[in-house]
Amino acid sequence: MMCIHGGAGFGRTLAVNICLRGLEPHGDVRKIAFRARPTARAVRHGLFTALGLAGEPPRHPGEFDRLLKTALAERPSHLPGGQRPRTFLVDEAQWLNGEAFEYFRCLWDEPSAHLAIVFVGGEGCHTVLRREPMLSSRIFIRQHFTRLTPGEVLEAIPLFHPVWADADPGDIAFADQHAAHGDFRARAQLAAHTRPALARTGRSHVDRELLRWAFSRLA
Known part of the structure; x- marks a missing residue:
């Protein structure tokens, strides 16, 4: 057990x-x-x-x-x-x-x-x-x-979801500092909002403008 x-x-x-x-x-x-x-x-x-x-x-x-x-x-x-x-x-x-x-x-x-x-x-x-x-x-x-440390975020999150795979490490850290706070579930919610936004805007990867919009969609 x-x-x-x-x-x-x-x-x-x-x-x-x-x-x-x-x-x-x-x-x-x-x-x-x-x-x-x-x-x-x-x-x-x-x-x-x-x-x-x-x-x-x-x-x-x-x-x-x-x-x-x-x-x-x-x-x-x-x-x-x-x-x-x-x-x-x-x-x-x-x-x-x-x-x-x-x-x-x-x-x-x-x-x-x-x-x-x-x-x-x-x-x-x-x-x-x-x-x-x-x-x-x-x-x-x-x-x-426990919550992911900032170092663990940069190591694990690019492997967690395709949205983060090609993201700039600075933007991954930015999302963690302002919304996710080392929380996997919050990071999954961000990905769920960010992925369709990438398709609508024609962007190839996330940036801080798109992340700020995604932050506003979190409960």
């Missing part, structure tokens, strides 16, 4: 998705996200859906648990390289409470499950994990995402 946590818009989910595609292009990755504080019952139903299980979800918790553990033990063997661990990407994990985290721990502890779990969430995710010693001790890696 691992925990990826940090502020909103810092590129956590993007980075995890790209890394999983690179590490396990043919792997069995199941994504699940919660938008409110889920109970263990809600987690069971979320896993039922993520695993694509047929029929109606069991009503009794014990029966439901047996079904999930059986499904987790049945790893697909048709993938390249034979049987591989199943990976759960649990996004928006800051909504999980101690009960929900504990349920994931119980599944992970099941020897036949052969399960990897990646928790991705805001700062609250790591805070809750630290309050659960039995779970916290099983977290192999904790990675804290």
